Amino acid sequence: MPELPEVETVRSDLERKITGHKIKSVKVNHLKIIKGSVQVFKKILAGNSFKSVSRIGKLLIFKLAKGDYYLLLHLKMTGQLIYQKGRAVTPGGHSNLALDVASLPNKHTHVIFNFTDGGRLFFNDLRKFGYLKLVDESGKLQAESRFGVDPLSRAFTPAGLKNLIGSRRAPIKNILLNQELIAGIGNIYADEACFLAGVRPNRPTSSLKPKEIANLVKSIKSVLKKAIKYRGTTFNNFRDSDGHTGNFLKFLNVYHRAGELCRKCKKAKIAKIKTAGRGTHFCPHCQSYPSVIPAEAEI
């Protein structure tokens, strides 16, 4: 499930690997993955190159060198962007190389960028929720305008989060997952940040104390930074641009640990409920919930 750290890992890799490489052709195996005209898509990209790779929230933005064009690319839940160097011998010995780059394309490969130097960029997506869309500058600005504050930016402060919460009464997790408010947090890091802050994800925002809001901001920044450092979290599907898994899994405190012992208090078992329509994990001992609010039923 690519969230901000996973998308950022792919972005920084690709910026280094493919910018300036001339695209020879683009092969589209699954038409629905391309939003808009596939014919125009191929025509604009052939002979062009990527000038830069940026990101807003979980959305990748490739700026094209020629013309007023940007390629918007969303990995959604199972999208992968894998780069294969031209005529390079695949070096062995990587313990976390869970995807055989040499075997690409595979049955989940929907788009292939062929570079003139023989390199190839594969867009794979098991569930076909991801998309690629060519837009002009105004389309890019429009897309960007839908996203809220970058949680790693200096603009994301306790006062800023309090302002975003406003008069909302939904669980705090809903706010953290709302891309129009904060851009890039998904289910994994929402749960992990709430754990680090000692706040239950299903706490109504109105019940949060200033200290807890400040802790959340600090926790969000720290967990995202650390996850970027370890190149993201892989459960099943996420791979970086080399086909490697992320290395953050071992640092997860609550996500995907339902029924297991809390690593902090070593007393309580991690509970799992449904909040914001998503599986939600927390330690009943370490994450506070005011007694005046009736608890939600556990799954």
Add this chain to the structure above:
DNA sequence: CTTCTTGTTACTGA
């Protein structure tokens, strides 16, 4: 077999 998984959007209803 059924249930659950998630990022995003469309829809529904308060």
Add this chain to the structure above:
DNA sequence: ATCAGTAACAAGAA
């Protein structure tokens, strides 16, 4: 108008 909850999307894993 605003806000929150849920179904839908696809293709699995458990």
